[in-house]
Amino acid sequence: MTIRFGVIGTGAIGREHMRRITQKLLGGEIAAVTDIDLSAARKAVEELGIEARIYPEEELLADRSIDAVIITSWGPAHEASVLAAIAAGKYVFVEKPLATTIEGCERIVQAEEKIGRRMVQVGYMRRYDRGYQALKSVVACGELGSPLMVRCTHRNAAVDERYTTEMAVLDTLVHELDVTRWLVGDDYAEVQAVFPRRTKYAHEALQDPQIFLLRTQTGIVITAEVFVNCRYGYDIQCEIVCEEGTVSLPAEASVEFKHDALHKRAVPQDWKLRFADAYDAELQDFINQVERCNEPQGPSAWDGYLATLAAEACVRAQKSQGWESVTPGISQPKFIAGRV
Numbered sequence: 525m526t527i528r529f530g531v532i533g534t535g536a537i538g539r540e541h542m543r544r545i546t547q548k549l550l551g552g553e554i555a556a557v558t559d560i561d562l563s564a565a566r567k568a569v570e571e572l573g574i575e576a577r578i579y580p581e582e583e584l585l586a587d588r589s590i591d592a593v594i595i596t597s598w599g600p601a602h603e604a605s606v607l608a609a610i611a612a613g614k615y616v617f618v619e620k621p622l623a624t625t626i627e628g629c630e631r632i633v634q635a636e637e638k639i640g641r642r643m644v645q646v647g648y649m650r651r652y653d654r655g656y657q658a659l660k661s662v663v664a665c666g667e668l669g670s671p672l673m674v675r676c677t678h679r680n681a682a683v684d685e686r687y688t689t690e691m692a693v694l695d696t697l698v699h700e701l702d703v704t705r706w707l708v709g710d711d712y713a714e715v716q717a718v719f720p721r722r723t724k725y726a727h728e729a730l731q732d733p734q735i736f737l738l739r740t741q742t743g744i745v746i747t748a749e750v751f752v753n754c755r756y757g758y759d760i761q762c763e764i765v766c767e768e769g770t771v772s773l774p775a776e777a778s779v780e781f782k783h784d785a786l787h788k789r790a791v792p793q794d795w796k797l798r799f800a801d802a803y804d805a806e807l808q809d810f811i812n813q814v815e816r817c818n819e820p821q822g823p824s825a826w827d828g829y830l831a832t833l834a835a836e837a838c839v840r841a842q843k844s845q846g847w848e849s850v851t852p853g854i855s856q857p858k859f860i861a862g863r864v
């Protein structure tokens with residue numbers, strides 16, 4: 525059976541996911557697309573050279589021939605589309621964030637709870653990256669003892685004038701917020717923000733770089749740096765310090781040069797390439813589960829809620845410069861309990 529997908533939002537990553545499902549992955553096809561700007565949807569279909577229906581979101585979600593939806597619209601639009609897709613009985617892959625408000629995430633978690641099964645997978649693709657999966661295996665097997673500290677770095681070469689101080693959390697740090705709790709198997713208790721000296725390459729309204737301290741419920745302390753005008757490339761680092769040793773995310777495989785008295789290797793420049801295999805793996809997993817009428821196995825609505833909850837506390841910490849607590853307002857659904 526080929527899973528017929530409807531895509532909601534045909535911008536940068538929406539087109540990326542349409543291309544990978546059409547040209548690379550197995551078992552899925554793009555049967556319908558929509559966008560708040562239908563001409564953008566039409567252009568995306570034409571560029572990909574596929575036959576797909578183009579119609580408003582309401583019609584797409586009412587179309588019984590569509591098995592599942594992929595939501596790659598602008599973050600604030602996610603909640604409404606996810607809730608409508610669940611109500612229409614369609615499986616949902618939604619790009620991060622699950623929703624841009626805690627209340628929106630709670631409504632989605634409760635909508636799933638009402639039907640008693642998972643329908644949603646959130647696009648926190650780093651859990652599908654082989655390097656992060658290797659990190660998690662080492663921590664989980666306990667050969668280094670318990671994790672005590674984690675050091676993360678999330679650096680982009682440059683961002684434009686529209687990028688804000690809050691987006692450093694809501695768009696960027698949110699990847700570390702999801703993947704780190706998954707790596708150490710522990711949830712956050714409190715967070716703090718520290719602002720170093722600003723780089724001259726940050727536009728006037730942007731604090732850059734930023735450092736976040738997060739303490740988990742068992743006392744693990746995570747230092748997460750976000751630096752979005754680092755100039756030299758897209759540099760993602762993660763080191764976990766345990767009682768008897770450390771384990772680090774491997775650098776992406778790339779050739780090494782020894783030339784002209786220098787020993788050098790390339791730094792990745794683009795998140796699309798750095799995590800290309802992880803995007804493929806998360807969507808192939810989603811396709812496979814939907815094909816078997818199984819619940820999605822990737823990051824759940826509950827994971828998406830906890831990421832947004834921590835992100836919201838980080839945004840509060842940006843303003844207060846003090847410790848801000850991370851306290852869930854709802855309980856974990858029973859059908860998700862114990863799954864990390």
Ligand SMILES: NC(=O)C1=CN([C@@H]2O[C@H](COP(=O)(O)OP(=O)(O)OC[C@H]3O[C@@H](n4cnc5c(N)ncnc54)[C@H](O)[C@@H]3O)[C@@H](O)[C@H]2O)C=CC1
Pocket residue numbers: 532533534535536537538558559560561564596597598599601619620621647648649695795
């Ligand atoms: N997992 C990852 O590594 C990445 C995730 N993302 C996430 O994907 C989402 C989209 O990001 P981009 O593709 O970079 O944005 P974009 O701005 O390139 O595309 C967004 C598209 O959504 C459409 N749109 C906006 N509101 C809509 C609505 N209410 N209904 C339908 N369509 C609507 C816009 O017209 C546009 O075509 C964001 O949530 C972003 O955080 C983006 C880049 C990487």
Ligand SMILES: O=C1[C@H](O)[C@H](O)[C@@H](O)[C@H](O)[C@H]1O
Pocket residue numbers: 680695696699795
């Ligand atoms: O989701 C993403 C990308 O995956 C990059 O990791 C971030 O740097 C970017 O800010 C965000 O849009």
